[in-house]
Amino acid sequence: MKKTKTVLAEVLTPKLKKNKPDLKRIAGYSATVILCSIVIGAILRLFNWGEFGSAGDFFRGKVIGEIFLIAAIFALMIAVLLVYSMMLKSVHVERNKILPIILSAMILSYLVGILFAQTVSLYAIPACFAPLIIAVLIEKRVGIVANILMSQAFFVTYLLVFGTSAVIDAAASLPASVVSGTLMIIFADRADTRLKFIGMGLIVGLVSALIPILVSLLLSGGGAYEILISGVWGFVANVLSVALFMVLLPFFESLFRVDTIFRISEICSLDFPLLKELAKNAPGTFNHSVAVGNLAELCALAIGENPQLAKAAAYYHDVGKLKNPECFIENQKGYNPHDDFIPEVSVSMITAHTRHGAEMIRKARLPDILASVALEHHGTTPVQYFLYKAQNVTEDTLDRTEFSYPGPKPSSKIAAIIMIVDTVEAATRAMGGPTEDDFRGFVRKLIKSKADLGQFSDCDITYKDLQLIEDVLVAVLPSMYHSRIQYQSK
Numbered sequence: 001m002k003k004t005k006t007v008l009a010e011v012l013t014p015k016l017k018k019n020k021p022d023l024k025r026i027a028g029y030s031a032t033v034i035l036c037s038i039v040i041g042a043i044l045r046l047f048n049w050g051e052f053g054s055a056g057d058f059f060r061g062k063v064i065g066e067i068f069l070i071a072a073i074f075a076l077m078i079a080v081l082l083v084y085s086m087m088l089k090s091v092h093v094e095r096n097k098i099l100p101i102i103l104s105a106m107i108l109s110y111l112v113g114i115l116f117a118q119t120v121s122l123y124a125i126p127a128c129f130a131p132l133i134i135a136v137l138i139e140k141r142v143g144i145v146a147n148i149l150m151s152q153a154f155f156v157t158y159l160l161v162f163g164t165s166a167v168i169d170a171a172a173s174l175p176a177s178v179v180s181g182t183l184m185i186i187f188a189d190r191a192d193t194r195l196k197f198i199g200m201g202l203i204v205g206l207v208s209a210l211i212p213i214l215v216s217l218l219l220s221g222g223g224a225y226e227i228l229i230s231g232v233w234g235f236v237a238n239v240l241s242v243a244l245f246m247v248l249l250p251f252f253e254s255l256f257r258v259d260t261i262f263r264i265s266e267i268c269s270l271d272f273p274l275l276k277e278l279a280k281n282a283p284g285t286f287n288h289s290v291a292v293g294n295l296a297e298l299c300a301l302a303i304g305e306n307p308q309l310a311k312a313a314a315y316y317h318d319v320g321k322l323k324n325p326e327c328f329i330e331n332q333k334g335y336n337p338h339d340d341f342i343p344e345v346s347v348s349m350i351t352a353h354t355r356h357g358a359e360m361i362r363k364a365r366l367p368d369i370l371a372s373v374a375l376e377h378h379g380t381t382p383v384q385y386f387l388y389k390a391q392n393v394t395e396d397t398l399d400r401t402e403f404s405y406p407g408p409k410p411s412s413k414i415a416a417i418i419m420i421v422d423t424v425e426a427a428t429r430a431m432g433g434p435t436e437d438d439f440r441g442f443v444r445k446l447i448k449s450k451a452d453l454g455q456f457s458d459c460d461i462t463y464k465d466l467q468l469i470e471d472v473l474v475a476v477l478p479s480m481y482h483s484r485i486q487y488q489s490k
Contacts, residue, residue: 002438032101044180046065076112077149078102081134084145091139097256101137104152105130112244113154116237122158123212123233126241127151135185135247147181176234180208184241194262196245205238229285235297258365264308266291267366268315274364278319285321285329288426289314290481295421296414296475302468305413305459313373316366317418320357320374324349344402347383351405354378369414376415377422377440409458416461416484417469420447424473440474 001358078099083100085091091103109130116125135143155174183204191197213231253263266272270279279286300310325331327338327349338346357374380401387403410416424446447466450456479481 009372011131047291060315072156074106075154077153078106080149081142081146084188085138085142086143086457088139090261091142093138093258097258098138099260101252102134103469105133106146109150110154114158116240117158121229121233123176123230124237124240125154125177126237126244127154127177128238128241129244129248130185131181132184132188132241133249133252135188136249136260136262137252137256138312139284140188141187143185144182147185148178149182151177163236169451176208177237177326179211180204180234180238180241183207184238187398188261196248197262198242200243201238205242207237208238209235219274233482248276254365255486257311257365257368259312259369261308262314262369264306268308274319274360274366277316278322282318282321282325282331284326284332285325285328287319287428288330289316289318291484292317292418292421292425294480295425295473296417297467299421299472301418302413302472303413303417303465305417309369310414310417312367313370313414313418314421315334316357316361316370317374317377317422318353318357319360320355322360323353323356328353338386340379346389347386347403350386354405369412372411373418376408376410377418379406379409379450379453379454380407381453409455410461411458413459413461416456416459419455420466421473422476428477439478440470442478443470443473 082099082100085102091098109126112129113125113127121413127150130150131143131147133143134146151174154177184201187200187204188197191200209231212234213228249260249262252258253260270276275286278289293311297307297311297316301307321328321331326335327346329336339351354375354377359369361371361374362368382400382404385399387400390403391398410419424443427442429444448471451466
């Protein structure tokens with residue numbers, strides 16, 4: 001038994017690879033950051049064009065120096081965030097999307113901030129907009145670091161551009177933006193709907209509004225109205241940040257195809273067009289997918305993965321069956337079209353649903369991971385029924401790969417969960433519910449068969465994770481297929 005566990009653990013434990021630095025990508029990142037930083041520096045300096053008079057004065061030393069100083073501050077901030085993001089393992093997006101997200105959020109936030117600071121009030125700048133975007137799209141800790149760095153960098157560059165006359169206002173609004181942004185990021189994952197997030201933003205705004213009031217009282221001898229209005233603008237700044245975040249987040253989600261908690265919650269709704277189509281045209285597959293979703297959510301929770309993402313992946317893993325729903329037994333009503341096909345044709349129609357599903361998910365612009373799971377949830381496993389059927393009509397040795405899914409194998413723990421739960425749920429349903437004495441042995445055998453075929457070699461799922469998944473399935477599945485009292489019809 002110990003030997004079996006050791007072998008299984010070796011199969012499931014990923015091998016570490018030494019990654020060589022991608023010099024071309026590093027050079028591209030550096031050039032992009034430097035260019036954007038210089039452009040930002042020039043734009044910010046141009047906001048105060050009147051200070052240096054004629055166009056010719058623009059090229060004199062002082063202005064050029066200020067532009068490059070602002071550019072250096074901006075570039076350093078971007079570089080710190082990029083390096084820190086690359087060091088973390090828990091980022092939500094592909095590595096090549098991190099820099100575009102940070103740059104676009106920062107540039108937009110800087111320009112809007114300068115505009116509000118000049119036209120409304122320094123207290124009214126929506127400073128935590130970019131950190132919120134970064135926290136939700138990339139990682140919470142990156143958002144907090146971005147919030148701290150950006151708040152300081154913004155007020156330094158503001159004072160460089162517009163002079164030190166607003167130093168007291170800057171000193172009062174700086175801690176307010178740091179505190180409000182940090183609180184919003186910390187509590188963001190507790191608001192799983194956009195309405196809850198707006199409510200949380202209003203509460204944080206009220207709390208953060210006290211900070212500029214207190215700082216103004218300590219640093220300036222202004223009247224009651226000026227002190228009170230600083231608090232009002234502080235609240236408005238938080239509301240503006242939340243408003244910009246809510247309006248522009250769908251644009252960022254769609255542009256970078258990132259799976260935020262809000263997006264995942266929306267696509268898990270059974271009113272989503274693709275799920276409605278699945279329920280209408282492939283009801284058997286739909287019911288199976290919902291059952292797999294409920295189980296996958298619990299399994300993901302048990303091993304520390306995102307439960308909502310696992311649920312969404314399960315809901316969409318079989319949408320490719322919409323191409324030919326009647327070819328799958330759960331959607332058949334007496335007639336089986338495979339009775340008229342040779343096994344090779346049947347296999348090609350069955351295995352194509354993974355590719356079709358990935359294509360449909362990408363066409364609907366759903367998160368990339370859902371397409372990956374749809375493509376990977378059968379890995380390279382054989383379609384046993386048609387393999388045996390073909391073997392029974394020939395004496396030749398068949399090529400097993402011709403009767404197998406094309407892959408790839410699961411590349412994430414979420415995909416591995418869907419592979420396991422999909423198999424166990426279907427097998428349990430096929431036998432009419434868990435009636436065997438040793439149901440745990442039944443589940444373990446199914447999981448082990450996937451491991452023996454090397455299906456978990458491309459993801460970092462561990463033996464401990466598999467044990468926890470097994471425990472969840474053994475505990476929950478019997479209750480899903482419990483027997484009912486038979487009522488006599490009149």
